[in-house]
Amino acid sequence: MTDEFEDTLSIREMCDTFEVTPRTLRFYEAKELLFPHRVGTRRLFTRRDRARLKLILRGKRFGFQLEEIRQLLDMYDRDDSQIAQLSKTYEIAKDRLADMERQRDELDEAIADLREQLKWGARVLGAQKTAHTADQARK
Amino acid sequence: MTDEFEDTLSIREMCDTFEVTPRTLRFYEAKELLFPHRVGTRRLFTRRDRARLKLILRGKRFGFQLEEIRQLLDMYDRDDSQIAQLSKTYEIAKDRLADMERQRDELDEAIADLREQLKWGARVLGAQKTAHTADQARK
DNA sequence: ACGTCTCTTGACGTTAACGTAAAGCCATTC
DNA sequence: GAATGGCTTTACGTTAACGTCAAGAGACGT
Known part of the structure; x- marks a missing residue:
């Protein structure tokens, strides 16, 4: 109730913001790197997802593999x-x-x-x- | 006749010399990077093959892909x-x-x-x- | 003849990080 | 109500450079 109007992004908005493809975001979700909310069947990416994605992309720049990134991310959680x-x-x-x-x-x-x-x-x-x-x- | 006794190496000798696996040499042959002679079914690697392999390995160190290396090698030929x-x-x-x-x-x-x-x-x-x-x- | 060794040719498996259809749901908008 | 547009899931395809069996041939020594 407190976050009924949490600011979220559609998959397309996410893609445009971070210059990735929808496939990539779904892939990251499948690999449990992201956890977008759902409204019906649609994904809604929260502020948390945005923060995570930023870190994921940074991790990639560093040459980490997705699995390593996931582990690191999980530790903080x-x-x-x-x-x-x-x-x-x-x-x-x-x-x-x-x-x-x-x-x-x-x-x-x-x-x-x-x-x-x-x-x-x-x-x-x-x-x-x-x-x-x-x-x-x-x- | 002139090179009846051309000095050649078996696949194992090649592997030991260049620290590669047999699979690798067969793979390179399949990709037409090497052209070992045959005696019956066995491969005999000539001096030319040795020279080529050396260049292939150098090319790899440089980050060339095998296909690029093949093209470069072919030009010289x-x-x-x-x-x-x-x-x-x-x-x-x-x-x-x-x-x-x-x-x-x-x-x-x-x-x-x-x-x-x-x-x-x-x-x-x-x-x-x-x-x-x-x-x-x-x- | 038998065992052992080295070598042979297939041919499928591996890995990462997605790409690329195919087919279908839902909400507008004409 | 039909066409669109955006999104969904499912699932096979891609790429490079080999790895890893499986099955079998040839030579050699005993």
Whole structure:
């Protein structure tokens, strides 16, 4: 009764707001990442859903998988006093950070490597052939 | 006749040399990236196959897809005089490099972002709750 | 002849995160 | 009351690069 006029969004409004497809929102609901209300058969996304979706998208940017995100999100929903869980969250995040840094370092290596190849002309994958083909390729 | 005793490797020797599985080599052959000889039904990988595999693996490190790698490899196999193709190779590689740099930049952003979150305690995905939960999580 | 080893060819399974129909309900609006 | 428009569920399709059996052939040693 207090929230009879809770401000909610239709699926389309959600999509427009967050630039996702309806399929995506339904998928997230199926995976229990979102819990929109229903009016008849229609979904109504609450403020809470919006907050969650924002976090989901941020999690994705971080490279978390949906299942990991769901777990993290669920922790916050549980009793606030389960601090042990929070520190676990912390560790998961640090692991992810380490992963990302490893990835970036590999990428950096590969980039440097590829740059080096490009410097030598068109022999990108190391094709041997003759030197003049490379020269000509450079025009 | 001249290469009756061409030095070749069995599939197992190839696998050990390049740290790949037999499945992988057969897969590459199916995708026309490798062309091992046959003796009866057995595969014999020639020097050429070894060179190609080396380039394939390098290509993968660069983030090329197998199909792209196949195309690049094929160019080198065609007439040496098709210089136009070579410069196309060059462009493909430059595009890939640009992709990789974009990826890395995004990753850098995400990393910085995540680091920032970690600085603020356990609220990794931005969970709001109370400040003390985060404090306690920091111990 | 028998067992063992290495290799072969199918051919289906895996994973993530949705895409893409197909078919139907409900509320307007003409 | 028919056509629309928006939404629904169900369910199969997609993609890459292999993994993972299953069943069988060939060679080799005893």
